[in-house]
Amino acid sequence: MPPRLRGHPLADLHFGDDQPTEAEQAAIDAIVPPADAATVVETERIVRGGRSRRHDLRHLLLPVLHSLQHEIGWISPGGLNGAAERLGVPPAEAYGVATFYELLRTTDPGHRDDVVHLCVDPACAMAGNNDLRTSLEAEGARVHDSPCLGQCERAPALFVQGVGRPDRVPSDDEEDFHLPQAGDPSLRVLRRVGEVDPTSLDSYRDHGGYEALARAIEMGSDAVIAAISDSGLSGRGGAAFPTGIKWRAVADEPGPDKHVVANCDESEPGTFKDRIVCEHDPFAVIESMTIAGLATGSSHGWIYIRGEYPRATARLESAIAQARAAGLLGDDVAGSGQRFDIEVRRGAGAYICGEETALFNSIEGFRGEPRNKPPFPTTHGLFSQPTAINNPETLINVLDIVIEGPNAYRSVGTERSPGTRLFCLSGRIGVPGLYEVPFGTTLGELLDLAGGPTGELASVLLGGAAGVFVGPDALDMPLTLEDTREAGATLGSGVVTVFDDTVDMEAVVVRIAEFFRDESCGQCVPCRVGTQRQHEVLVELQASGRPLAPERSELIDDMALAMVDASICGLGHTAASAVRSALALGLIGNSS
Amino acid sequence: MSSVATETAVTIQVDGQEVAVPEGATILDACDAAGVETPTICYGPTLTPVNVCRVCVVELDGSRALVPSCSRPAEEGMVVHTDSERVRHSRKMVLEFLATGVDVSQADELGQWADHYGADPDRYVPGGQTMDEPVRVQDNLYIRDYDKCVLCYRCVEACGDDAQHTYAISVAGRGFGARISTEFDVTLHDSACVYCGNCVAVCPTNALQFKTEFDLRQADDWRPEDQTVTQTVCSYCGVGCNLELHVQDNQIVKCTSPDDHDVTKGNLCIKGRFGWNYV
Numbered sequence: 001m002p003p004r005l006r007g008h009p010l011a012d013l014h015f016g017d018d019q020p021t022e023a024e025q026a027a028i029d030a031i032v033p034p035a036d037a038a039t040v041v042e043t044e045r046i047v048r049g050g051r052s053r054r055h056d057l058r059h060l061l062l063p064v065l066h067s068l069q070h071e072i073g074w075i076s077p078g079g080l081n082g083a084a085e086r087l088g089v090p091p092a093e094a095y096g097v098a099t100f101y102e103l104l105r106t107t108d109p110g111h112r113d114d115v116v117h118l119c120v121d122p123a124c125a126m127a128g129n130n131d132l133r134t135s136l137e138a139e140g141a142r143v144h145d146s147p148c149l150g151q152c153e154r155a156p157a158l159f160v161q162g163v164g165r166p167d168r169v170p171s172d173d174e175e176d177f178h179l180p181q182a183g184d185p186s187l188r189v190l191r192r193v194g195e196v197d198p199t200s201l202d203s204y205r206d207h208g209g210y211e212a213l214a215r216a217i218e219m220g221s222d223a224v225i226a227a228i229s230d231s232g233l234s235g236r237g238g239a240a241f242p243t244g245i246k247w248r249a250v251a252d253e254p255g256p257d258k259h260v261v262a263n264c265d266e267s268e269p270g271t272f273k274d275r276i277v278c279e280h281d282p283f284a285v286i287e288s289m290t291i292a293g294l295a296t297g298s299s300h301g302w303i304y305i306r307g308e309y310p311r312a313t314a315r316l317e318s319a320i321a322q323a324r325a326a327g328l329l330g331d332d333v334a335g336s337g338q339r340f341d342i343e344v345r346r347g348a349g350a351y352i353c354g355e356e357t358a359l360f361n362s363i364e365g366f367r368g369e370p371r372n373k374p375p376f377p378t379t380h381g382l383f384s385q386p387t388a389i390n391n392p393e394t395l396i397n398v399l400d401i402v403i404e405g406p407n408a409y410r411s412v413g414t415e416r417s418p419g420t421r422l423f424c425l426s427g428r429i430g431v432p433g434l435y436e437v438p439f440g441t442t443l444g445e446l447l448d449l450a451g452g453p454t455g456e457l458a459s460v461l462l463g464g465a466a467g468v469f470v471g472p473d474a475l476d477m478p479l480t481l482e483d484t485r486e487a488g489a490t491l492g493s494g495v496v497t498v499f500d501d502t503v504d505m506e507a508v509v510v511r512i513a514e515f516f517r518d519e520s521c522g523q524c525v526p527c528r529v530g531t532q533r534q535h536e537v538l539v540e541l542q543a544s545g546r547p548l549a550p551e552r553s554e555l556i557d558d559m560a561l562a563m564v565d566a567s568i569c570g571l572g573h574t575a576a577s578a579v580r581s582a583l584a585l586g587l588i589g590n591s592s
Numbered sequence: 593m594s595s596v597a598t599e600t601a602v603t604i605q606v607d608g609q610e611v612a613v614p615e616g617a618t619i620l621d622a623c624d625a626a627g628v629e630t631p632t633i634c635y636g637p638t639l640t641p642v643n644v645c646r647v648c649v650v651e652l653d654g655s656r657a658l659v660p661s662c663s664r665p666a667e668e669g670m671v672v673h674t675d676s677e678r679v680r681h682s683r684k685m686v687l688e689f690l691a692t693g694v695d696v697s698q699a700d701e702l703g704q705w706a707d708h709y710g711a712d713p714d715r716y717v718p719g720g721q722t723m724d725e726p727v728r729v730q731d732n733l734y735i736r737d738y739d740k741c742v743l744c745y746r747c748v749e750a751c752g753d754d755a756q757h758t759y760a761i762s763v764a765g766r767g768f769g770a771r772i773s774t775e776f777d778v779t780l781h782d783s784a785c786v787y788c789g790n791c792v793a794v795c796p797t798n799a800l801q802f803k804t805e806f807d808l809r810q811a812d813d814w815r816p817e818d819q820t821v822t823q824t825v826c827s828y829c830g831v832g833c834n835l836e837l838h839v840q841d842n843q844i845v846k847c848t849s850p851d852d853h854d855v856t857k858g859n860l861c862i863k864g865r866f867g868w869n870y871v
Contacts, residue, residue: 013759013784014758014760014783014784016775016778016782016783017782077775077776077778080775080776081775084775090752090759090760090762090784091775091784092759092760092761092762092773092774092775092783092784093752093759093762094775095762095764095773095774095775095776096762096763096764096773099764099765099766099773100764100765100766106776350766367762367763372643372660372663372664374664517767517768518766518767519766519767520766520767520768521766521767521770522743522763522765522766522767522768522769522770523644523763523770524643524644524645524646525644525645525646525647525686525689525690525742525743526646526682526685526686526689528743528767528768528770529689529690529692529693529768530685530689531767531768532693532720532721532767532768533689533692533716533717533720536716536717536720536721537716537717539717540717551715555715555716558681558685559685561678561681561682561685562681562682562685562686562689564657565649565657565658565678565681565682566646566649566657566658566682566685566686567646567657568643568644568646573657
């Protein structure tokens with residue numbers, strides 16, 4: 001692991017009197033054995049440890065905290081001291097990291113029961129999450145309200161965080177996987193989903209797996225990147241940055257200490273596409289990452305996945321192990337002579353960690369606070385080294401581009417938005433689920449494909465909490481980057497949440513504002529305070545039952561402009577977007 | 593003479609005025625060179641910029657969002673506006689936002705800028721969330737009043753990478769609930785704190801105060817206008833740190849060191865900072 005640039009080798013670490021219990025020590029040892037400790041304590045306050053050794057280990061902080069949380073049920077002062085000492089991290093900083101994440105507790109819960117996380121975001125609210133909470137609590141469950149859990153197609157969603165037992169998602173046990181478009185020959189990204197056995201490399205190969213990697217090795221780095229560039233592939237996370245430009249920039253940096261990161265931290269309310277792809281076609285994620293690694297000359301691959309996705313995590317880890325055993329990862333990838341391997345890191349409940357630079361900080365063992373850009377990840381990414389970061393949907397598109405070439409790829413979609421796009425449909429829609437359609441499909445066609453609205457269509461939230469509401473008059477809007485931009489909307493991460501006229505939109509918008517307030521990292525003033533005050537204005541509006549006063553409307557606009565203009569990252573930039581669109585459409589603010 | 597190395601200069605435009613600054617200088621440096629005053633909160637001349645307060649933002653041609661002048665390196669040909677409507681708006685909102693949740697009564701510079709930009713913290717929903725923290729008085733050296741904390745990270749940086757490398761404090765929690773904290777909020781005595789007071793020296797809002805100042809303020813007897821500052825050299829060891837002794841009624845009430853001093857860069861140790869009772 002390359003050295004960190006922050007932190008100082010001469011830090012005189014001081015630990016309080018609290019010692020880890022035997023169980024806590026075992027949880028720490030499971031991740032970092034005593035022989036690998038960062039530091040050697042020679043006297044009470046003098047700590048000796050090589051700079052590189054300490055920096056080598058900090059990226060294990062989040063895994064160690066996960067281990068403590070999982071085995072003990074919380075991170076106690078003794079457990080934190082033990083973790084901090086083993087890794088050579090100042091305990092105050094380790095505490096700062098532990099308190100950043102929703103899934104980590106730093107207060108004693110007083111029990112060792114599993115915690116049932118219940119989603120309170122719009123799709124689950126419409127599906128009756130309150131009734132579910134009541135029945136769970138009647139059964140004695142420890143229910144904890146949670147932001148979107150990424151299971152909106154089977155709302156209301158639960159995630160059970162185990163103590164001493166594996167985390168689990170109850171609907172994983174019962175669900176007979178169903179892809180609404182299964183068998184449709186036009187599918188590209190989802191072609192294998194539901195068809196291939198996600199636990200078997202052989203099955204993946206039977207479905208054409210690893211042909212693209214072989215082809216990419218034949219083509220060589222420059223030709224692969226040229227094909228990606230010519231295809232017009234752009235990022236599917238929301239920012240729609242051209243993938244070819246990103247890869248070219250990383251390839252042009254001196255290596256080999258460069259990184260490819262798969263951003264599987266989708267946490268945008270209403271998004272579940274990467275979960276389904278990782279659960280049902282994990283080898284495709286691994287293969288496309290490997291192509292990215294070879295093309296950009298990067299040795300290190302990382303998958304950062306939501307902590308709430310236990311099945312996807314297990315399947316990706318299994319896929320990596322199988323690929324490694326088959327020589328498709330490791331020191332000589334598939335006979336290419338190049339090294340590339342992948343580590344999986346679990347998030348711990350923080351929407352902001354889907355922001356690329358926050359994600360890097362999270363992997364590195366720091367608080368998941370976004371960095372100011374520039375410099376950009378292509379030169380200063382993970383461990384301040386050149387990094388290509390893409391989400392699974394973007395990556396999987398690479399497979400067809402390599403096999404078929406950019407022209408075939410461009411045969412669907414539009415000139416400026418080539419290819420297909422995944423959409424996550426939820427809410428008041430006939431058949432909620434994951435859909436793949438060519439760019440340019442209209443919103444109305446997409447809703448029809450999913451069985452149409454189940455009630456009188458009132459609005460659609462495009463792009464999730466960070467997106468915008470559109471009304472029924474937008475049904476003719478082609479879903480492309482250019483058309484949505486022109487309409488002042490966004491495709492974001494492909495969220496399409498459908499609302500009918502029976503939904504209490506004030507409650508929905510208040511919840512969206514609460515989501516941003518809860519998920520702001522707190523680093524920059526416009527977002528930290530702006531998201532708080534925005535929520536307060538909307539709560540006041542909801543309680544008043546009156547139309548939005550002109551001075552309140554002005555305040556919302558003033559706050560929004562400052563968040564857009566002066567926040568560090570995309571969270572602040574988009575925190576007012578859905579709220580303002582709901583006001584503009586008259587979905588809220590009109591009560592009289 | 594051609595053999596003398598000269599610094600490469602970068603020329604940028606600040607409010608229509610061409611300014612040349614050395615390569616590596618920031619937009620803020622260029623604004624200073626152009627004589628344009630810029631509000632700052634989290635920026636400190638002795639600290640690595642963390643660009644979190646966003647009050648120093650400027651409009652940069654070609655950039656969609658405003659950019660923090662304290663951390664953005666000046667690049668040849670940049671065109672910067674420091675007094676556009678967007679800049680004034682964001683600066684006003686940052687100052688307004690801070691005043692809605694934090695006691696900024698002892699942050700004089702903030703108050704002046706808030707007046708300058710017309711910040712109106714009273715137009716928000718009554719009863720909104722505030723910092724709501726008790727004053728932490730845990731020893732006789734300095735106090736922490738987090739009701740006055742704007743989370744500028746300056747104390748964290750001074751305690752950590754930028755000066756002291758003690759790492760006794762960090763930002764903990766998230767969002768509006770974020771606070772500067774030791775691990776589990778243990779007292780400073782139980783933390784890694786070495787009482788150098790370098791955090792106190794960089795605090796822009798008086799959230800961190802000498803206990804002497806705190807006591808005098810409690811007694812309503814803190815009179816900066818009656819104080820004199822005496823420059824001297826610390827007598828404890830041979831390093832030669834410059835001290836500025838702040839004296840009121842013939843009593844030392846606090847001790848600082850100049851930011852531009854070659855040796856200290858504004859930093860001291862516990863002896864220089866607090867060890868003047870014998871005088």
